[in-house]
Amino acid sequence: MDMNQARFNMIEQQIRPWEVLDPQVLALLSTVRREDFVPLAHKALAFVDMEVPLGQAPSQVMLAPRVQARLLQDLVVQKTDKVLDIGTGSGFMAALLAQQAASVLSLEIDPALAAQAQANLQKAGVSNVLVRTADGSQGAAADGPFDVILISGSVAEVPAALLQQLTVGGRLAAIVGDEPMMRATLIIRTHDNNWTTTEPWDCNAPRLSGFVEPSRFKF
Numbered sequence: 001m002d003m004n005q006a007r008f009n010m011i012e013q014q015i016r017p018w019e020v021l022d023p024q025v026l027a028l029l030s031t032v033r034r035e036d037f038v039p040l041a042h043k044a045l046a047f048v049d050m051e052v053p054l055g056q057a058p059s060q061v062m063l064a065p066r067v068q069a070r071l072l073q074d075l076v077v078q079k080t081d082k083v084l085d086i087g088t089g090s091g092f093m094a095a096l097l098a099q100q101a102a103s104v105l106s107l108e109i110d111p112a113l114a115a116q117a118q119a120n121l122q123k124a125g126v127s128n129v130l131v132r133t134a135d136g137s138q139g140a141a142a143d144g145p146f147d148v149i150l151i152s153g154s155v156a157e158v159p160a161a162l163l164q165q166l167t168v169g170g171r172l173a174a175i176v177g178d179e180p181m182m183r184a185t186l187i188i189r190t191h192d193n194n195w196t197t198t199e200p201w202d203c204n205a206p207r208l209s210g211f212v213e214p215s216r217f218k219f
Helices: 003-016 023-031 040-045 063-077 092-100 112-121
Strands: 083-087 103-108 129-133 147-154 164-176 181-191 194-202
Touching: 003 023, 003 063, 023 063, 063 092, 063 129, 063 147, 063 164, 063 181, 083 092, 092 103, 092 112, 092 147, 103 112, 103 164, 112 129
Parallel strands: 083 103, 083 147, 103 129, 147 164
Antiparallel strands: 164 181, 181 194
8 A cells, every 4th residue: 555645645535625725734644644543453544534443432433534634724723832632542633733732731531542642652753742541521720721622522512611721712623412413613712701612514423431411301
């Protein structure tokens, strides 16, 4: 398999058509080696338009390339940004964020995945990411506030605790809702007590572990 050709095809056939046109994001996808963050058993799926299994649970996946790329584009990460990445998975998204940000704290609830992600990042020479085994649903208030928070999976709703950990001007991206209709959601803290929310595109993704599911029971 010609990895460079497969990477080029992924960018041109999956990512650009999904309205990811930011030159910096496209350049990152060309240079950060996605295949090095995919489990050996699934290496052939590294550039395929699908979620790549990472562990035993159905929710343990690497999001599809176009989804990761568009989330990254929406967040408009700056070189001075302090980033919180929730749901480390294989570490690929943390690696992308690290190239744009000052520092990344990445939380992963599964110890085995956290250890593998740390190893992947070290092999890739990424030095400004700290991977921590933790339930990320309540964030990391003691380490905040953060300029960028990314929830790398779907949630029923964004916990209020995470919104409080954004700086003014900070951005949070997540995939919110229930199948079959979830929405990519971008929340910007515009003031101490004010946030704006947009839902720029549709996308389904597996649930992240640890986040509360609101009761669906109604009288």
